[in-house]
Amino acid sequence: MLLTLARVLSRLKGEKYQGSVIAKIDWRQTAATGEKPWQGLQIRRENRNYLLARCTAIKNGFYGQLDVLLFLHHQHKQSPPLQNMPHLPVWHCFTAAEIHRFLLASDDTNTIHQGKAAIVPGILLLQQYLQSFPADALEVRFFHPAHEGDRLYYSAKDNCLFTLFDDKYKILEIRTKGDLLHEN
Numbered sequence: 001m002l003l004t005l006a007r008v009l010s011r012l013k014g015e016k017y018q019g020s021v022i023a024k025i026d027w028r029q030t031a032a033t034g035e036k037p038w039q040g041l042q043i044r045r046e047n048r049n050y051l052l053a054r055c056t057a058i059k060n061g062f063y064g065q066l067d068v069l070l071f072l073h074h075q076h077k078q079s080p081p082l083q084n085m086p087h088l089p090v091w092h093c094f095t096a097a098e099i100h101r102f103l104l105a106s107d108d109t110n111t112i113h114q115g116k117a118a119i120v121p122g123i124l125l126l127q128q129y130l131q132s133f134p135a136d137a138l139e140v141r142f143f144h145p146a147h148e149g150d151r152l153y154y155s156a157k158d159n160c161l162f163t164l165f166d167d168k169y170k171i172l173e174i175r176t177k178g179d180l181l182h183e184n
Helices: 002-009 097-104 122-132
Strands: 022-029 039-045 052-060 062-069 090-093 136-143 152-159 161-165 170-176
Touching: 002 039, 002 052, 002 062, 002 122, 022 122, 039 161, 062 122, 122 136, 122 170
Parallel strands: none
Antiparallel strands: 022 062, 022 136, 039 052, 052 062, 090 152, 136 170, 152 161, 161 170
């Protein structure tokens, strides 16, 4: 389902969207019952700095929705490295081949995902997470890009908060929606 939604998002083509980075994803998947809901890409908000898009699709009896906040033409500002990096288990190290296969399958042409030190697509990170930790609804916040070849480490708390790091930076946080319902 996630790859199908990535293909919907990849309809954002052209110079306007090159170099864009994902800041946040809200993802959910439910059984497709009753009336077929609208499917496709909807721009919910947009200005010169960001875009909020909703991607929806039905596949194999499931309805998927991906709300994505993109920073347009983002020039990544180097955040300070984390101090006292904890010793964490290794989660994954994305290869150029894995990234390339995902780009082909999703029709993603964003140049930040190509070439030397390519940035790992955010939806590929989420797809890999869901293979290890299945869920029906998540919120993902991105803090720093993960690059091809980076060894990625994780911290998991109570099966509802997953934090991903490289050797210096916090990459992302994933929260299950059940955990979000209890926040103030």
